[in-house]
Amino acid sequence: MITVSVVDDDRMLIDGLASYLAGVDDLRLIASAATVAELLRTEPAPADVVLLDLLLADRSEPVENVRALRRLHRRVLVVSVVTSGGVARQMVDAGAGGYLTKDHDLAALVAKIREVAKEDVVISPEVALGWLADHDADRPVLSPQERAVLLAYASGMTLTAAARSVGVQPGTAKNYLERVKDKYRKAGRPAYTKLELATRVREDGLAT
Numbered sequence: 517m518i519t520v521s522v523v524d525d526d527r528m529l530i531d532g533l534a535s536y537l538a539g540v541d542d543l544r545l546i547a548s549a550a551t552v553a554e555l556l557r558t559e560p561a562p563a564d565v566v567l568l569d570l571l572l573a574d575r576s577e578p579v580e581n582v583r584a585l586r587r588l589h590r591r592v593l594v595v596s597v598v599t600s601g602g603v604a605r606q607m608v609d610a611g612a613g614g615y616l617t618k619d620h621d622l623a624a625l626v627a628k629i630r631e632v633a634k635e636d637v638v639i640s641p642e643v644a645l646g647w648l649a650d651h652d653a654d655r656p657v658l659s660p661q662e663r664a665v666l667l668a669y670a671s672g673m674t675l676t677a678a679a680r681s682v683g684v685q686p687g688t689a690k691n692y693l694e695r696v697k698d699k700y701r702k703a704g705r706p707a708y709t710k711l712e713l714a715t716r717v718r719e720d721g722l723a724t
Contacts, residue, residue, distance in 0.1 A: 518633045521547040521563035523555050523581070524595070525573040529618075533567075536622045543626060550574070552581045562590065565632050567625075568612070570596035570603070571701070575708050578603075579610045586611035593632045595625070598704035602655070604643045606705075614638035655720050656699035665692040667723060670714040 520543055522530055530548045537545045546563055549555035551574050555566070566585055570578050578594070585592050592612045596603075597619075604615035613632035616625060617640045624640075631638045658666065661682070668678035669689075679689035700707045700716055707713045717723055 518543050518565060518629065519546045519561070519563040520544065520565050520567060520629060521549075521555055521559055522567045523549055523552055523572070524567065524569040525550040526569070533622065533625070537626075540626055543629060551576060552584055556584075556588075562588070565591050565593055565613075565629050567629070568592050568594050570594055570598055570607070570704055571706065575706060577706070577712070578704070579606055582607055582610040582612050591632050591635065593628055593638075596704065599643055600704050601643050603704035604639055608637060608639070615643055616640045617643060656696075656703045658696060658699065658722075659692075662692045662696050662699075663722060665689045666696050666713060667717065669693060670710060670717045672710075 520537070522533065522545065524530055534545050534548075537543050546561065547555060547559040549558060551572060552568070568581060568585070572581070582592055582594065593614045593616060594604075594607045594612045595616050595618055597617065599617050607615050613635065614628055614637055616628050616638070620640060628638050628640075661684070664682045665678055665684070668681045669675060673681065675689055675693070676686050679686040682689060684692075696713070697707060705716065705719075707716045
């Protein structure tokens with residue numbers, strides 16, 4: 517019997533999975549939670565495989581969520597609507613046993629759970645193709661203004677100082693920064709704080 521826990525804030529998905537797994541002899545859903553912290557508090561026992569949504573409502577960092585579970589020697593299968601090969605690579609590099617896009621049916625999900633339980637690394641086919649074809653698919657395209665504000669703000673400036681250095685009003689700089697954050701979120705690499713934005717600048721070589 518393979519036990520499964522789910523970290524996802526989509527109740528419809530969780531309820532659908534619970535109903536489906538009720539008819540699968542070798543898998544059993546034992547816990548679900550909206551965040552990793554909640555799962556670790558409420559899970560009755562460590563499940564064999566944790567299904568982890570990439571983007572959660574608490575805006576937690578996906579890589580850190582995977583690492584937190586791996587530090588406890590948990591096997592993780594990331595399930596997401598994001599089809600970026602670069603994002604999948606990040607999750608596997610962080611320790612996830614696999615990455616599956618949510619456009620697959622539940623039968624495919626069950627097959628991937630079984631593979632992760634055996635410690636096989638599994639990636640959905642379309643993500644694997646994207647991974648091979650475009651290593652920069654998860655890098656959002658920023659306008660010159662967005663990039664200038666991002667670099668100034670991520671360097672440690674206040675928003676007002678960043679606006680002044682770029683030559684725009686603070687309200688305009690704020691709009692640019694919000695657009696940058698939205699682009700990173702859509703790319704599957706959310707960055708909500710100044711520290712996270714600075715990390716994205718380093719990761720993407722924007723300062724060079």
